[in-house]
Structures are given as C-alpha cells and as structure tokens.
Amino acid sequence: MTDTPLLEIDTAERVFGGGRTLFGKSLPAVHAVQGISFDVRRGETLGIVGESGCGKSTLARLIVGLDTPTSGAITFDGMDLVAEARRDPQKLAQRVQYVFQDPVASLNPRKTIRTILEAPLKHLLGLDRGAREKRLRELMEAVNLAPEFLERYPHEFSGGQAQRIGIARALAADPELIVLDEPVSALDVSVQAQVLNILDDLKKTFGLTYVFISHDLSVIESVSDRVAVLYFGRLAELGASERIFSAPRHPYTHLLLKSAPVPGKRSLIPEDANTELPDPYDPPQGCAFFARCPRGTDRCKSEQPPLEAAPGHPGHMAACHHPVEENEDA
Amino acid sequence: MSEAVSTAAKGRARGAGRPGPIRLLLNNTLAASGLVLLVLIIAAALLAPLLPLPDPDATAPADRLLRPLTEGHLLGTDALGRDILSRLVWGTRVSLAVGISATLIAAFFGSLIGLVAGYAGGRVDAFLMRGIDMVMAFPYILLALAIVAALGPGLLNALYAIAVVNIPFFARNIRGITIGLSRREFVDAARLSGKSNAGILFGEILPNVLPVIIITMSTTIGWMILETAGLSFLGLGAQPPQADLGSMLGEGRKILFTAPHVSIIPGLMIFALVMSINLLGDGVRDVLDPRLKSGALTRPVARTAVERRTVPETRTHGDSVLEVADLNTEFHIGGDVYRAVGGIDLHLKQGECLGIVGESGSGKSVTAMSLMGLVPTPPGRITGGAAWLDGEDLFAVSDERIRALRGADVSHVFQDPLSTLHPLFTIGDQLTEAIMAHRPIRRSEADARAEELLRLVRITNPAERLKVYPHELSGGMRQRVCIAMALANDAKIIIADEPTTALDVTVQAQILSLMDTLRRESNAAILFITHDFGVVSAVCDRVAVMYAGRIVETGTTEEVLNAPAHPYTRKLIDCVPVLGEPGRRLDAIEGRPPVVNDLPPGCAFAARCPRVKPDCRRGHIALSSLGDTQAVRCLYPLTGETADD
Ligand SMILES: Nc1ncnc2c1ncn2[C@@H]1O[C@H](COP(=O)(O)OP(=O)(O)OP(=O)(O)O)[C@@H](O)[C@H]1O
Ligand code: SF4
Ligand code: SF4
Numbered sequence A: 001m002t003d004t005p006l007l008e009i010d011t012a013e014r015v016f017g018g019g020r021t022l023f024g025k026s027l028p029a030v031h032a033v034q035g036i037s038f039d040v041r042r043g044e045t046l047g048i049v050g051e052s053g054c055g056k057s058t059l060a061r062l063i064v065g066l067d068t069p070t071s072g073a074i075t076f077d078g079m080d081l082v083a084e085a086r087r088d089p090q091k092l093a094q095r096v097q098y099v100f101q102d103p104v105a106s107l108n109p110r111k112t113i114r115t116i117l118e119a120p121l122k123h124l125l126g127l128d129r130g131a132r133e134k135r136l137r138e139l140m141e142a143v144n145l146a147p148e149f150l151e152r153y154p155h156e157f158s159g160g161q162a163q164r165i166g167i168a169r170a171l172a173a174d175p176e177l178i179v180l181d182e183p184v185s186a187l188d189v190s191v192q193a194q195v196l197n198i199l200d201d202l203k204k205t206f207g208l209t210y211v212f213i214s215h216d217l218s219v220i221e222s223v224s225d226r227v228a229v230l231y232f233g234r235l236a237e238l239g240a241s242e243r244i245f246s247a248p249r250h251p252y253t254h255l256l257l258k259s260a261p262v263p264g265k266r267s268l269i270p271e272d273a274n275t276e277l278p279d280p281y282d283p284p285q286g287c288a289f290f291a292r293c294p295r296g297t298d299r300c301k302s303e304q305p306p307l308e309a310a311p312g313h314p315g316h317m318a319a320c321h322h323p324v325e326e327n328e329d330a
Numbered sequence B: 001m002s003e004a005v006s007t008a009a010k011g012r013a014r015g016a017g018r019p020g021p022i023r024l025l026l027n028n029t030l031a032a033s034g035l036v037l038l039v040l041i042i043a044a045a046l047l048a049p050l051l052p053l054p055d056p057d058a059t060a061p062a063d064r065l066l067r068p069l070t071e072g073h074l075l076g077t078d079a080l081g082r083d084i085l086s087r088l089v090w091g092t093r094v095s096l097a098v099g100i101s102a103t104l105i106a107a108f109f110g111s112l113i114g115l116v117a118g119y120a121g122g123r124v125d126a127f128l129m130r131g132i133d134m135v136m137a138f139p140y141i142l143l144a145l146a147i148v149a150a151l152g153p154g155l156l157n158a159l160y161a162i163a164v165v166n167i168p169f170f171a172r173n174i175r176g177i178t179i180g181l182s183r184r185e186f187v188d189a190a191r192l193s194g195k196s197n198a199g200i201l202f203g204e205i206l207p208n209v210l211p212v213i214i215i216t217m218s219t220t221i222g223w224m225i226l227e228t229a230g231l232s233f234l235g236l237g238a239q240p241p242q243a244d245l246g247s248m249l250g251e252g253r254k255i256l257f258t259a260p261h262v263s264i265i266p267g268l269m270i271f272a273l274v275m276s277i278n279l280l281g282d283g284v285r286d287v288l289d290p291r292l293k294s295g296a297l298t299r300p301v302a303r304t305a306v307e308r309r310t311v312p313e314t315r316t317h318g319d320s321v322l323e324v325a326d327l328n329t330e331f332h333i334g335g336d337v338y339r340a341v342g343g344i345d346l347h348l349k350q351g352e353c354l355g356i357v358g359e360s361g362s363g364k365s366v367t368a369m370s371l372m373g374l375v376p377t378p379p380g381r382i383t384g385g386a387a388w389l390d391g392e393d394l395f396a397v398s399d400e401r402i403r404a405l406r407g408a409d410v411s412h413v414f415q416d417p418l419s420t421l422h423p424l425f426t427i428g429d430q431l432t433e434a435i436m437a438h439r440p441i442r443r444s445e446a447d448a449r450a451e452e453l454l455r456l457v458r459i460t461n462p463a464e465r466l467k468v469y470p471h472e473l474s475g476g477m478r479q480r481v482c483i484a485m486a487l488a489n490d491a492k493i494i495i496a497d498e499p500t501t502a503l504d505v506t507v508q509a510q511i512l513s514l515m516d517t518l519r520r521e522s523n524a525a526i527l528f529i530t531h532d533f534g535v536v537s538a539v540c541d542r543v544a545v546m547y548a549g550r551i552v553e554t555g556t557t558e559e560v561l562n563a564p565a566h567p568y569t570r571k572l573i574d575c576v577p578v579l580g581e582p583g584r585r586l587d588a589i590e591g592r593p594p595v596v597n598d599l600p601p602g603c604a605f606a607a608r609c610p611r612v613k614p615d616c617r618r619g620h621i622a623l624s625s626l627g628d629t630q631a632v633r634c635l636y637p638l639t640g641e642t643a644d645d
C-alpha cells in the first residue's frame, strides 16, 4: 500500500428532486450525499459503513460514474472522473468497476454466463475470440468456479455462485479500483465467508484497490484498512480501521458498536427508543445526530460540526463538536 | 468441483419435477381445445387452394340461396348462388391474414415506441407518450373509421387502421415493463461492461420483454380479427367480390329472416376463430406468467393438509406450553418429494425463548409455519408428528379451533412488517380489529387496549399514532406495531421469523431488547428464528441448530456457543466475522447444503464435514444427549479436547 491517492473525492454532493414546478413552487429535494471528502489510496480497502438510507449506494454510483454529482469534484488517478464518465464511459469502466448488492438481479436472466462475462471483454478490451476464451477460463479460475458453468443461465446458480460471477465480471477488464456495494449482504453466512476469502485473495493477486460498502460492522472491520462512517449523507468519522473500532470519537460510531450483536454478548444496550430520525426533506440546521446524541449541546443544534482530526492522530477525523476522547467512557 | 456436481443434480431434479411449458399448456383443457380448434381452422385456411372447392366468386343465379346440405353445396349458397363453404374457407384465410398482419404491425411499432420511451425516459418519453395519449383520446372504432374514410375503403386500408388503433395498447404495456427493467441492476452492469444504449435496449432489455410482447399478441389477435370483420361488415374492408368473414356477414344481414344460414355460418366461424384464439392466448399467458410457474394451477387451501403416517403418543416434557415431536413436513412437486422438515423435536416453557438457527433453506420457516398450518397446500403437507399446545394436538384439532388459536394463543411476527400490516388501514384500525376478532368487547374498549399495546411496545404518543398509516412509520416502528399485534390477545407463544433481519443495527438492538423485556413481563414463550448467533446471544435461552430439515445440535445458548459439539455448529460459528477479532481468516464451509429431495443416507453434513468417517454415511444418526441439556446428532462429536481442530 502506498500513500498516493488513487481516488480523491472533494466535497461531493448529490441532490435528488428539487427544482420548481411550472407554477414556480419549489419541489422537495433530498440531499443524499453532502459535502463528502476523502481519499482512497492505491492498494488499500476503504470500508464505508452506515445505516439504510445514509447515502452509501449513491456515493458508490458516483465513484463508478453511473451517476453524476450535483457539485464537487471526483478525481481518479489525476483525471477528472466526472468529465471522463461523460466523455468516454468505456475507458473509465476499464479502470473502475462495481459489484452489486443483489447478485441475482445483477445478471440478466436470459443470458448465459459466457455472454455476460464476454461483454466487458468485447466492449471494453476489444479482445478477439481466442483471447476472450483464454481470459474467460482465467476469470472462472480466479473466482473458483468450474468452466462448465459458462454455458448455464443465472437462475441455475445459488446466491454465492452468482456473486462470484458478478465479481468475475468486475474483474474481467482488469480494473484498478473495484467498488463493492454490500457484496455479501444477500448471502448466507457460510457462503459469505467463501466470497470474503475470494475477494481477499483477488486483491493480493491482482493488486486491487477496494471501496467496500456494508452495513455490517463486523464485515467492515474484517476487510478494511481504513473506515468511513456515514450518517445522513455526511461523513461522521474517518480513520484507520483499528482506530475506528478501538477508539471511536463520534457518538454515532459508539452507538453503532454498542448496538451490534456479538456471539456471547448477553444483552445489547439499546438507545432510547423514542429518538426521532432526521427528516431528509427537512434536515436539521446543526448536527444531524443531535436528536439522538447523549452529548449534544446548544452549539450542536445550530452549528454544523466540521470534520476535524484527533489530537495526535492526523488521519483520524470526526465531525463532532464534543467527540469522545480516548480515556473517557462514552 | 463438488459444487458443479450438486448443481447438476439440482438441474436434473428440476427437469424431472416441473412439467415443461408445452405439457403445462396441454394440461389446461380449455387451452388445449382452443389449440385443436385453431389448428383445424388454420389448416383449412392454408390448404384452401388444394381443397376440392368450387371457385368462391363464381356466381350462379339459378342456384341462389340453397339451404345447407344440398347436393354439391355442403353449406348451401348465398344470394348470388356462390358456394358458402368455399367462401367460408377462403374468407377465413383472408380474415386470418389481415388479423395476424395487423397484430404484427401493431406489436412492432407499439413495442418499439414502448421500449424507447421506457428506456430513454424524460423528454423522449413525454413526447412519445403524449402522442399515444392523443391516439387513445378518440373512441376506438371512430378512429378506425376516420382512417379508412381518409384512405378510402379497401382491405389493406382496413388493416392499417386496425394496426394503428392498437399501437397504443402495445406501447403502454411495453413501456411499463421497460421502465421496470431499466432500473434493474443488470442494466447498470451492462453499462459498466461497456455496452452502448442501443446494445442495452435491444440486447439486454428486449429479450426480457419478448415474452410479454408474445402474451400481448396472443391476447389481442382475436380482437383484431373481430375489428377487421367489423370494418368489412360496414363495407369499409374487403370489397366485393372478395370474401372475408365480416363482408359475408354483412351481405347476409339483409336476408337474415329469409335465409338465416347465409349470415349465421360466417358468424359461427368468427365466434369459433376468436374463441379458440382467446382460449389459447389465456393458456399461453398462464404458462408464461412466472407467478403461476411454481406449482399446480390450483389455489392453496387455508390450512396445511395433515396426512400423518406416524403419530407420536406420549409427551415427554409435561411442563411445556408447546411440545413438538417428530414433525415431518414435505413438499410434493411434480414427482419429487422435498423433505423440508424431517423429524423435529422441540419444547418450550412459559416465558422461554428458543432460537432456531440455520442456513437458508434448512427448514426453519417451514418448521414454524407447520405448527399453525400455514404451509401452503399444495404442494406442502404434514406427514408425521405432533405439536401439543398445552396438551392439545394442533394437527388433530378442527379448522375452527385453529382459526381461533391463530393470532390469539399463537401469534407471528415476520421479517417484513409490511406483509402483516395492510397499507390502506390505520394502525389503530388494524390493532382493534385484531383484538375484536378474538374477544367480544366494545369498540371503545378495544381502542383503549390498542393504545395500551402501543405504549407497551414503547411507541411514544400512542393516541396520535393510532391514526397513522403504516407507510408513515419507520421500519423499526412498523415492526414494533407488529409485535404489539402479536401481543394483542395475550399470546402464549410468539413465533418470530427473522424479525430484525431487515432492520438497521441500532433499530435491531431496540427491537431485541423490547422482545426480551416483553417476554419477561407477559410470560409468553418465543420461538425465535434467525441465522445470526449474535442475535441468539442477545435474546435466546436455548438454541437449536438446523441442517437440511433436522436439528443437528441443541442446548443452552452458552453451551452451544462456547462448546459446540457438532462440526457444523462449529463451522457456522467460525465462518462469520466477529466484531473485535478482525485479523482472523474466516473458516468458510466449502460446498452447499444438500437438496432436500435427494438426501444422502446417514449424516446430511458428511459431504462438507472435516471429521467424516465411512460409517457417517451409513444409516440413521440419532440425536444423542451430552449432559442434561445439550444433544447432538453426530457420530464423532467435538468434545472439550478436540474442540479447536
Ligand atoms: N411453498 C413451498 N413450495 C415448495 N418448496 C418450499 C416451499 N416453502 C419452502 N420450501 C422448501 O422447503 C425447504 C425449507 O425452506 P424454509 O423456508 O423452511 O427455509 P429457512 O430455513 O426458513 O430458510 P431462510 O433462512 O432462507 O428463510 C427449502 O428446500 C425450500 O425450498
Ligand atoms: S456534534 Fe454534538 S450532537 Fe453532533 S454528534 Fe457531536 S456531540 Fe452529538
Ligand atoms: S456424523 Fe460424521 S459426517 Fe456427520 S457431522 Fe458427525 S463426524 Fe461429520
């Protein structure tokens, strides 16, 4: 792993809806992603964790160019990713790929696995027949599937096998960065481990960089070098994985860790059930976590907390006015 | 490699178990008779030039209006002495040709518009669909008349008119489906594979839309033939002397009372043709419609069929509210028998929470649904065992008794709260209805009880919340309402099937602690189905691990988690990442569980087990006790010394 950023996201924002009707009435807008900035270094796995609706998938689609940010910049290896996605999507797709959450829905039910895997080889790499055949075998080998599977249709596969095909497709064009959007959430626990192990091996073999999105803290902890915690479309905390899980600074990260069920842990400490989640159409002016936060003050209510580094740990950032310090018990 | 084998086995099973589309179609008597009739009609129409028929247009004034069955004219003659049989066959040929061509034209242009509008969206969509709306704004037949009036009468112009008025029907149908498909993940995947928009539209989406186009065609072609006949009947279609069914009917109209056969015969032909096409079309639709593919075309009955081959007699756990002994539930699909549950024993005391853990398809849900007869029949049936609720055998009681128990003594909480809550009724209405269905109390009392229930599940401001609709609540709150409903009638047993799987961790923690408190307060027993050992730790006293329809290990939560004895339990615990232990390489279980229609003899886990020995694959393995509470179904269980291999 080196320190040169492969991907840089600078105050990216994506707003859905909005605008005005014919009569000048303004339409409701949702800020799915707001003022998010971070880097992904070459060769690392950046984990992104957060609850449903916090903007994880929107962010993922921005990174692979399937969606365009409303404002902000995304730079991939020194080039403007947003402009490239518009000008030459094929060229971008050669370098940045995506693995989908629902393995079965991401495979066209009426195509054989061969046709599905050949598409990127044909359209992105322009390989001829012989070269394609060779590459197909390599790919099936890489994700540990028998070559006979090439002639089958997606419905004949289990979730785990389908997800391995999804991974093979992402690998096909030999990309540098792969965005994995909840790649194991739809899978059975025993199969989840198979897929996580394969992803780990592939990363080493092909020198890949991963952006790994999940709502499952234990999965994120086991795969990530660094972790970004998202809350309500914003970055709540960002830092090295050990730091996030051993010395979290943001009260929301604390809440997540406290809520996660762990085998052998007899009781969970739930937060007060009456807290209100923020309304995406009417976001609070200050910290979005205020209504649920045990540490909130008047300042939090009126003033958006900026992302600031922890003392002594420049890479560990949290967006909180009153972060939890290491020696205290949240 | 082992995976390749197991899928092959599965493929074979599927081929044998589910009848092919043609057989399904022929099993449907109406569709099959439609098909036979249609084939006969089409054969006659196609063979018209070869059949020994007189010239359909040759007039013979001397022989006019002969009755059917006269010598030389099987169906008689018309007002100009032309042979009706010959005109009928040739006329059917024309009507069929026009109907089919009009359908093809309408399907082609309509589908193309629908595909482009649905895929492009935005302005293109708005422009195309406004055009379609304009066509649809005119009454159907008026528009056809206007087109023919503009182009002049004639068969070809009638064909165009019919095609044009049917384009909107195809366009709207296909557009709707295309919009749905365009948002699917495989379309994004194709884009990232470098495919162009045209490539995606015609290479990815069209193949998925094609069955719908065919269904729509098969259900509209009959109408198009009818419409062509209508135009010809009005004299705007086929021009004399050419025969088509509509013009024959029109010519016979004036002499309906003197020579009824001249109009009745083409009328019957139109009827037979349209009827056979529609019957066949409906049959085709039923076969291609995936919702009907899964099983027989019959509707499931309200309670699972019970056909017990064995009925255990004695209860062994006298103090339990629920005891299940040797439960067997099977699915009969085609010629295959899927033993989804193959001999389950369970018992639950008051206020106790038993967890059932296992992989997808291991039979957890079927076990739970069998208890109250909620497994759909067909294809499911309970083939053995007993379930005693306070000493009453649930598989032996009457349907009324089961209905009275459902939602009262035994209640369910499912993974998706929206499958329990009706979207169009308020929370309050649904709660009071659940209460009043089981006890004779007044509405105002039920309202008060509903409010109390919401307070019980810690929903703030319950009086106001009673007035809201399910969609106005968050996922966690909806699940709390479902739990309130399960508590509405002082349930003795709550069956919770993955109640928190769809929820966020923070909400999950709330629901779990809520359920834990409630069972202590109300003393209800909980059967808690999950796949997550973390969740088990948080709420369950005891746990049963299922594999391929059987319990392979059971014991207190501590025993099973700390000292699992079955190799499968051990693997299942080790293959999940655990918070706080990031460095560990996950111990994946290679391969997949066996398919339950083809279970191996002996241990079902043998193919994936690291400890397997030859005798594991022979004969039945019983659940044997290890201490007071723990039991394991394994010949070589892990004991203390070997537990870490
Ligand atoms: N309606 C049905 N028709 C046919 N087979 C069925 C039906 N319902 C369940 N089965 C089969 O019964 C077996 C057990 O299924 P069940 O739903 O109990 O699994 P489960 O353990 O609850 O899995 P999951 O974790 O996915 O909910 C499976 O092989 C399944 O395919
Ligand atoms: S800024 Fe204030 S309200 Fe927000 S998380 Fe920090 S302490 Fe809590
Ligand atoms: S019986 Fe044999 S194959 Fe089955 S789990 Fe035990 S050791 Fe493994």
Ligand SMILES: [Mg+2]
Residues within 6 Å of the ligand: B364, B365, B366, B497
């Ligand atoms: Mg289930």
